[in-house]
Amino acid sequence: MNTRHRGRGILLTSGLAIVLAAVALPFYWLVIASTHSSKEIFDSPPPMVPGGHLLDNLTSLQESAQFGRVVLNSLLIAVVYTVCAGAVCTLAGYAFAKYRFRGREGMFGLLMLGLVIPAQVTLVPLFKMMADLQWLNTYQAVIMPNLALPFGIFLMRQSMAALPDELLDSGRMDGCGELRLFWKVVLPPMKPALAALAIFLFLYQWNDFVWPLIILRDGASFTIPVALASLQGLDDTDYGAILAGTSIAALPMAIVFLALQRHFVSGLLAGAVKE
Amino acid sequence: MTSTLTGKNALPVSAGDVAQHPRPRRRRGRGRHLAPYLFVLPALLLFAAFKLYPIGWSFVLSLHRTIDGVETFIGADNYLRLLDDPLFWTALKNTAVILAVQVPVMLALATGLAVSLNSTLLRGRTVFRLGFFMPMVTGLVAYGIIFSVLLNKDYGLVNWLFGLAGVDAVPWLTDPLWAKISLGLALTWHYTGYNAVILLARLQTIPGELFDAAAVDGAGAWKSFVHVTLPGLRPAILLTTVLSTIGTLQIFDEPYVLTGGGPDNATLTIGVYVYQNAFKFFDFGYASAVAYALAVLIGILGVIQFRVLGDKS
Numbered sequence: 001m002n003t004r005h006r007g008r009g010i011l012l013t014s015g016l017a018i019v020l021a022a023v024a025l026p027f028y029w030l031v032i033a034s035t036h037s038s039k040e041i042f043d044s045p046p047p048m049v050p051g052g053h054l055l056d057n058l059t060s061l062q063e064s065a066q067f068g069r070v071v072l073n074s075l076l077i078a079v080v081y082t083v084c085a086g087a088v089c090t091l092a093g094y095a096f097a098k099y100r101f102r103g104r105e106g107m108f109g110l111l112m113l114g115l116v117i118p119a120q121v122t123l124v125p126l127f128k129m130m131a132d133l134q135w136l137n138t139y140q141a142v143i144m145p146n147l148a149l150p151f152g153i154f155l156m157r158q159s160m161a162a163l164p165d166e167l168l169d170s171g172r173m174d175g176c177g178e179l180r181l182f183w184k185v186v187l188p189p190m191k192p193a194l195a196a197l198a199i200f201l202f203l204y205q206w207n208d209f210v211w212p213l214i215i216l217r218d219g220a221s222f223t224i225p226v227a228l229a230s231l232q233g234l235d236d237t238d239y240g241a242i243l244a245g246t247s248i249a250a251l252p253m254a255i256v257f258l259a260l261q262r263h264f265v266s267g268l269l270a271g272a273v274k275e
Numbered sequence: 276m277t278s279t280l281t282g283k284n285a286l287p288v289s290a291g292d293v294a295q296h297p298r299p300r301r302r303r304g305r306g307r308h309l310a311p312y313l314f315v316l317p318a319l320l321l322f323a324a325f326k327l328y329p330i331g332w333s334f335v336l337s338l339h340r341t342i343d344g345v346e347t348f349i350g351a352d353n354y355l356r357l358l359d360d361p362l363f364w365t366a367l368k369n370t371a372v373i374l375a376v377q378v379p380v381m382l383a384l385a386t387g388l389a390v391s392l393n394s395t396l397l398r399g400r401t402v403f404r405l406g407f408f409m410p411m412v413t414g415l416v417a418y419g420i421i422f423s424v425l426l427n428k429d430y431g432l433v434n435w436l437f438g439l440a441g442v443d444a445v446p447w448l449t450d451p452l453w454a455k456i457s458l459g460l461a462l463t464w465h466y467t468g469y470n471a472v473i474l475l476a477r478l479q480t481i482p483g484e485l486f487d488a489a490a491v492d493g494a495g496a497w498k499s500f501v502h503v504t505l506p507g508l509r510p511a512i513l514l515t516t517v518l519s520t521i522g523t524l525q526i527f528d529e530p531y532v533l534t535g536g537g538p539d540n541a542t543l544t545i546g547v548y549v550y551q552n553a554f555k556f557f558d559f560g561y562a563s564a565v566a567y568a569l570a571v572l573i574g575i576l577g578v579i580q581f582r583v584l585g586d587k588s
Contacts, residue, residue, distance in 0.1 A: 009396035016391055020406045023464065026421045027409065029432060033424070042430030092318035099311035107315055114326050116573055118525045120549040121566040124336060124559045125329035145325035148318040178310035207414030209528050214554060225416035229532060232420060239424060246417045257412040258405060 027250070034244040041239055057244035064238065065227045066220055067245060074206060074223045074249075077139055081205040082198050085147045089197065092148070093156020094186060098168060108157070114150035119210065127214055137217045145211065149204070152197055159193035160186070199260055203253060224249045337563035346560075353564035363565060365540050366548040369455070370524060373544070377459040378519045384463065385470035385515065390504060392471065393478045404475075407468040415465075419532025422461045423448065451541030454534050458542050461529055466522075470515045477511030478504070517580050524573050545569050 033041050036051035061067035095101075096108050126145055135141040163186065171185040187194070209225045216222050222230065228249065231242050337353050339346045357363050391397060392404055410418065425432050426447035434444045447457045481503065489499040505512075527546030530536055536543040536551070545565065553562035 005396065009398065012391060012394060012396050013398045016397065016403055020403060023410060023468075024406055026418070026425060026464070027413075029425065030421050041424070042427070044430070044435060046430075046432045046435055088317045088321065091314040095311040095314035099307075099314075101308075101311040104311070107319060110327075111318060111322055114322065116521060116570075116577055117326070117330060118521075118546075118566060118569050118573060120525060120527070120546055121333050121563070121570050122326060122329035123549065123566070124553045124562055125332035126325065127553075128332075128559070129325075129329065144321070148321040148325075153318060172307075178306050182314075203412055207416070209414070209416050209532075210550070225414055228416050228420060232423075232532070242420060243424070246420050250413045250417045253412045253414070254409055257409070 027254075030243060030247055030250065033240070034247045036240055038238050038240045041243070053240055054244065057238075057240040060238055060241040061231075061245050064241065065222070065231055065245070067227065067248075069220055070222050070224055070227045071248065073139075073221060077142055077212075077223060078202050078205040080139070081143045081147070082201045084143065085149055085152060085201050085205075086194070086198055088147050089149060089152030089201075090156050090187075090190075090194065091182070092153045093158075094160050094182060096153070096157045097160035098163065098165070098186075108153075111148065111150050111153055114148075115154075123210070123214065126211075130215060136215060137221055138215075139221070141215045142208075142212050142223070143205075146204075146208075149201070152201060155197055155200070156193070159190065159196075163189065195260055199256065202256075206249075206253060333563045333566060336560050337567050338560070340560045341558070349560070353561050354568070356561065357564060357568055362540065362543065362548060363545075363568075366543045366545045369540075369542060370526065370544045372455065373459065373462070373526065374520065374523050377462055378516070378523055380459075381463045381467050382470060382512070382515055382519065385467050385474055386508065386512075388467060388471040389474035389478055390500070392475055408472060409468070410465050411469040413465070415528035416532055418461065418465055419529060422457065422464075423533055426457055448534055449538055451539050454538055454541045458530060458533060461533060462523075462526075465529075466519070470519065473515050474508060474511045477508055481507035513580065517577060520576055520580065521573055524569060524576070 029046075032047055032050055034057060035054040036047050037053045037056065040047055040051055040053070058067070092111070096104060122145075130136055130141045133141075167185060167189075168181060171181045176185065207225060208223075209229070212223045212226050213229065216226055219227070219230070224245065228242060228245050231237065231245070338348060338350060340349045340353070341347075388407060392400060392407070397403065426434075428434060428444055428446050428449055431447070433447070437443075437445060445453060447453050485503045485507070486499055489503050494502065525546050526544050527550060530542040530544050530547050531550070534542040536547045546569075549562050549566045549569070552558045552565060
C-alpha cells in the first residue's frame with residue numbers, strides 16, 4: 001500500500017513537472033532572447049544560454065521608443081490608479097458589506113452590471129467623451145474610467161463581510177466617528193485583503209492595453225504594452241529590443257506576484273468562492 | 276425614524292463630549308445613517324459617468340450613421356446591416372468556436388490541475404502552485420509577442436523542436452486552422468492557472484470526511500472524483516464557466532497582437548471587429564451596433580449558464 005502510494009506520488013509529481021516545464025519554457029526563452037540580437041534569436045539552433053546583447057537591446061529600445069519614459073509612464077499610471085481605485089473600491093465594498101441602508105441591493109446590482117457589459121460597448125462613446133473633454137493623450141483619461149472597478153468592489157464587499165460586527169460596535173462605543181472607524185478599526189485587520197486588491201488593480205492597469213492604445217496618441221505618453229505593440233508593427237522589427245522590453249513588462253510583475261502571492265491568492269479567493 | 280436612531284445609539288457619552296457637541300446622539304446617529312451613502316458615492320458617480328452614460332450613448336450612436344461628418348438618424352439600419360454582414364458572422368463563428376472548444380478544454384485542464392495541486396501525494400506543492408499561476412500575471416501584449424515569435428514558421432523555437440523530432444514545420448500563424456489552434460494554445464497557457472486557483476480554493480472547502488466515506492463505500496479514485504469532487508466543485512465551475520464565457524466573447528488583445536485577426540479573418544473575433552469598425556474605419560454607429568449585439572449575446576449566455584449549472588447549489 002505504502003509503496004503504491006509513493007509510486008503514485010512520484011508519477012504525479014514528475015508528470016506535473018513536465019507540464020510545468022512546458023508552461024515555464026516561454027518565460028525562460030523570453031529572458032534568454034532578451035540578451036541576443038534579432039539575428040541570433042532566429043538562428044538554428046535557437047539560443048538557449050544568455051548572450052551579450054542585452055545592453056544593445058536596451059539602447060535600441062530607448063532610441064526607438066523612449067522606453068525609459070515609457071516605463072515611468074506605466075509606473076506612474078499604475079500607482080496612481082491603484083491608490084485611487086483602491087480607495088473607491090474599499091469604501092464602497094465596506095459600505096455594501098457593513099451598513100444597512102435604503103437602495104443598497106439596487107446600487108450594488110447596478111455596479112455589478114459592469115461585470116457583464118462588454119468593454120467594447122463603452123469604447124466608442126468614452127473615446128468621444130475624452131475628445132470633448134480634450135483629454136485625449138492624457139493620463140487622467142487612462143485612469144478615470146475604470147476607477148470604480150466592479151470586480152474590486154465585489155472583492156472588498158466579500159472580504160469586509162468577514163469582519164465581526166462587534167468590532168465596529170465597540171469602536172462606535174468608544175466614540176469613533178464613521179470615517180475614523182473606517183480608518184482606525186476597519187482597515188488594519190483588512191491588510192491581507194487590501195494587499196490582494198492592490199496587486200489585482202496594479203496588474204490590471206499595468207497590463208491594460210485596449211484603452212491606453214485608443215487614448216494615448218503620442219509615443220512619449222505611451223505605456224509599456226502600447227509601446228511594445230507599436231514596435232511590433234514596424235516593418236523592420238527589432239525582436240531583440242522588443243523581447244527585452246517584454247521582459248521589463250513581465251518580470252517585475254512576476255517578482256511582485258511571487259513575493260505577495262499568499263495574500264493575492266487567498267484574498268482573491270475569499271472574494272471568489274463564497275457566493 | 277429618529278426614535279430608532281436614538282434608540283440604537285443610546286451610547287454612554289462623557290460629559291466633556293456633551294459640552295463640545297450640543298447634540299452628540301443625533302449627530303452620531305445621522306453620521307451612521309449618512310456614512311454608507313457617502314462611502315458608495317464616489318463609486319456610483321464614477322460608474323454613472325464612465326459606464327452608464329457611455330452605455331446609453333452607445334445605443335444612441337448605434338441608431339446613427341456619420342455621413343459627411345454629420346450624424347444622421349438611420350433607425351435600426353445598423354442592426355439590419357449586421358444580419359447580412361459576412362464579416363460579422365465570421366467573427367461570431369470564430370468566437371463561438373473558441374467558446375465551444377477552448378473553454379471546455381481549458382476548464383477540464385484547470386480542474387485536473389486543481390485536483391493534482393490539492394493531492395497529498397504531490398511533492399513540492401508550493402513550487403507548482405507558483406509556477407502554474409505565473410502566466411496569469413503576464414500581460415496580454417507581452418505573451419502575445421512571446422507566442423508570435425516562438426510560433427514563427429521558419430525561425431520559431433517550437434518548429435525547431437518539431438524539426439528535431441522529424442516533424443515538418445507547422446504554419447502556426449499563417450494557416451487559418453493553425454492560427455485558431457495557436458490562439459487557443461495561447462489562451463489556455465494564460466488562463467488555465469487562473470481558473471485552477473478558483474477551483475482549488477473551492478476544493479479545499481470540501482470536507483475530507485466525504486472522501487473518506489466514499490473510500491469506505493469502496494469508491495476508487497475516479498468514482499470519488501465523479502461523485503464527491505465534481506458536485507462539490509459545482510459553484511466554482513459555474514463561476515469559472517461564466518467568467519471564461521464573458522472573457523471569451525469580449526476577446527480582443529490576443530488575436531490583435533498574435534494574428535491581427537488574420538490570416539484571411541480566421542481569428543477575427545467580435546472584439547477585434549468592433550475595434551476595426553470604430554478605430555480603423557471610423558464607423559462609430561456600426562461599431563456600437565456590433566458591440567450591443569455582443570452585450571445581448573453575453574446576457575443570454577449568462578442566463579443560460581446560470582440555469583444549467585446554478586440551480587442545484
